[in-house]
Amino acid sequence: MTTVPRRLLPAELATLDGWPAGRRTPRDWAADAALFAFAAIMAVEQARDYPPQGVGFLPGWLIAINPWVGAAACLALWWRRRFPFLLAVAMVPALLLSASAMGATMVAGLTLAVHRPWPRAAAMTAVYLLAVSYYALFNDTPGVTRQVVAATLLLAFAGPFCLGMVMRARRLLVAGLRRDAEVAEREHRLRLDGARRAERERLAREMHDVLAHRISLLSVHAGALAYRTRSATAGAGPPLDAAEVDEAVEVIQDNARRALDELRDVLSVLRADEPAAAGPAPPCLDGMPRLLDEARAAGQRVSFAGLPEGAGTIRPHVQRTAYRTVQEGLTNARKHAPGAPVTVRVEGEPGGRLAVTVENPLAAGPTAADTGNGLLGLAERVALDGGELDHGPSGSAFRLSARLPWQT
DSSP: OOOOOGGGSOHHHHGGGTOOTTOOOHHHHHHHHHHHHHHHHHHHHHHHTOSOTTOOOOOHHHHHHHHHHHHHHHHGGGGTTTSHHHHHHHHHHHHHHOGGGHHHHHHHHHHHHHHSOHHHHHHHHHHHHHHTHHHHHTOOOTTOOHHHHHHHHHHHHHHHHHHHHHHHHHHHHHHHHHHHHHHHHHHHHHHHHHHHHHHHHHHHHHHHHHHHHHHHHHHHHHHHHHHHHHHHHHTSSOOOOHHHHHHHHHHHHHHHHHHHHHHHHHHHHHHOSSGGGSOSOOOOGGGHHHHHHHHHHTTOOEEEOOOOTTGGGSOHHHHHHHHHHHHHHHHHHHHHSTTOOEEEEEEOOTTSEEEEEEEEEOOSSOOOOOOOHHHHHHHHHHHHTTOEEEEEEETTEEEEEEEEEOOO
């Protein structure tokens, strides 16, 4: 995008790009020089033809001060940017005393219209026209009617007022567009930050869901192997033969490999730019039997009645949330109520809601404290899908229940 150099902008707009406040830009200096030259030329021309032809009632002292007042009015234009209204007011007596001040007065009217609201500039323009009205009322110049003089004076003061209004409107429009662009840029950065934060949270939830399940399985199998080894060493049980050790190590190795594969799948799904490049499909309800078989292989007693008819037509992201709910419930049961039976129910029908429930008896003894990260992430996932999540003791059992919309 092409940008205008600050030196070519008025100070009001250049300040938005870092130009020092209160300093004129090269463009301002050029404009000031041109307007001063205009006012000076007007003063010289008016002084040369003063008093006008046909006007013979002017006193000598008024004729004598005419060029000096005009020169002072031109010099006063130096402060036109700093004190536009005071300068415009000061031009009223100058205009009454000297025709040579007309050019400077026109510049002061233009400056006031550019830098101040239009009612104030319009009022000063009306005062200027009233101050010079005597030129039209007492004009006796041959060949020039009073209507022509009045029209000339109206154009001389209304023209700068209209031009100043246009310049002010344009500057306000540019400044407003600049502010809108800055606000849009800030909002864009906030949206990007929010998207990055949401992606990090989503990635953390997926990693937790995958790793917590697999690592708990590893912990169960490794713990069983360590228990059998200690029992054999203490003489409380038969020693492990090579086949049993090999089987246990193979199960641990298989679960570790699956944990890495699933974590890699999660990263590919979350970081893919297009769905076609997302890699392996994320887990859904069709993978529920395998998930339950893995839990049973780790020693959990899991009962499951099966999936409701038509569950395979539910939207993939809802199926994924239901799968993660069961996975989180099995992981928590394995961690806090080892050996307790677990009941998994997936119920619902098209047009209603999909209810996923994982229930297990409360542990009799003390268990490790739950940090709640998994349930917190699961609650966020369910809420994003438009569902509800409940968890906690229900009688003598702990129940984890998610109600999701049946979206096909």
